[in-house]
Amino acid sequence: MSEIQLLPQVRDFLQRDHAHFINGRYCASACATRIPTINPANGQAIARVTGADDSAATTAVRQAFTSNWAETAPYQRGQTINRLTDLIEANGEELAQLETLCLGKSIHLPRMFEVGQSTMAGSLARVTLILGGINAAVLLPDADLGMAVAGLIQTGYVHQDQVCAAPERIYAHRSHQEETLAKIAAALQGINLSSTLGGSVQFGRRSSTRSRNWSVSD
Structure with missing residues (x-):
């Protein structure tokens, strides 16, 4: 699959001079420092943002809570949050x-909410989609190794431990330990390494040089 082309509005956004958005409007910061946002896929700065100046933001948050949000009824709060969701x-x-450009994740990771949408298609059941868990993966004697390895590759490697869904350890029963290792090795060799915005990429760049170095040294 060819690389996904950036939307015009994305290109326009990256070319803007980004200020702080406080109390419903963009505000110039007293801080002169400009911090580059690095695209992990190529190491290039895709935008620059103003350095921290949190006094105005802190004041706005306190005023909003004490003068408005604290007195807002739960139903109205829910309506506001639903509007944000829309x-x-x-x-x-x-x-x-x-x-994707900011964090180096494959395009399907920032859109994980679509998983929940497709799961709920045609159903009225109330469910909660939880994307988390870094406990050990345990493969019992009757485990479906094909399914298990596919899940381990997805959570342990494709996610690049940038979401909390990567098992820290794998415990495989001795009866299929060697087969499990062989399947994992074969699956890793078949992972598609590509540009972060590649439509079929499975393993993109890490979110930062610090993250990469931590992973390599672990």
């Missing part, structure tokens, strides 16, 4: 591309 979904592709 806006995120309406701009999902744009947000996913920006998240």
Whole structure:
């Protein structure tokens, strides 16, 4: 699959001079420091943001809570949050591309919410989608190794431990320990290494040089 092309609005966003968004408007910061946002896929700066100046933000948050949000009824709060959800979904592709460029994750990771949507298709059941868990993976004697290894590759490698869904240890029963290792090795050799925005990429760049170095030294 060819590399995904950036949306025009994504390109426009990256070319802007980014200020702090406080109390419903963009504000110039007293801090002169400009911090580059690095694309882990190529090491290039894709944007620059103003350095920290949190006094105005802190004041705005306190005022909003004490003068408005604290007195807002739960139903109205829910309506506000639902509106935010609608806006995120309406701009999902744009947000996913920006998240991918900033963090180096494969495009399908920033759009994990679609998993929940597809799971709920045609169902009225109330469910909670939880993306988490870093406990050990235990493969019992009757484990389906094909399914288990596919899951381990997805959670342990494709996610690149940038989400909390990567088992820290794998315990395989002695009856299929060697077969498990062989299947994992074969699966790793078949992983598609590509540009972060590649449509079929399975293993992109780490979110930062610090993250990469920590992983290599672990």
